[in-house]
Amino acid sequence: MAVQQNKVSKSRRNNRRAHDALVAGNPNECTNCGELKRPHHVCPSCGHYADREVIASADDIELDEDAA
Numbered sequence: 753m754a755v756q757q758n759k760v761s762k763s764r765r766n767n768r769r770a771h772d773a774l775v776a777g778n779p780n781e782c783t784n785c786g787e788l789k790r791p792h793h794v795c796p797s798c799g800h801y802a803d804r805e806v807i808a809s810a811d812d813i814e815l816d817e818d819a820a
């Protein structure tokens with residue numbers, strides 16, 4: 753097991769961690785509904801991608817109560 757030769761001071765440790773913060777994403781506006789979405793991803797709120805619907809929204813699916 754590797755053992756460090758010198759104690760890393762709080763200052764040196766914290767300076768190293770100064771660059772560890774997570775940065776926020778870069779969201780785009782959905783062209784269909786205007787909601788913020790991740791670039792190159794299907795819009796989670798309306799299911800559109802590049803001006804066409806790729807995931808049918810829940811109220812578009814006709815559920816037959818008598819079936820099943």
Ligand SMILES: [Zn+2]
Nearest residue numbers: 782785795798
């Ligand atoms: Zn959308």
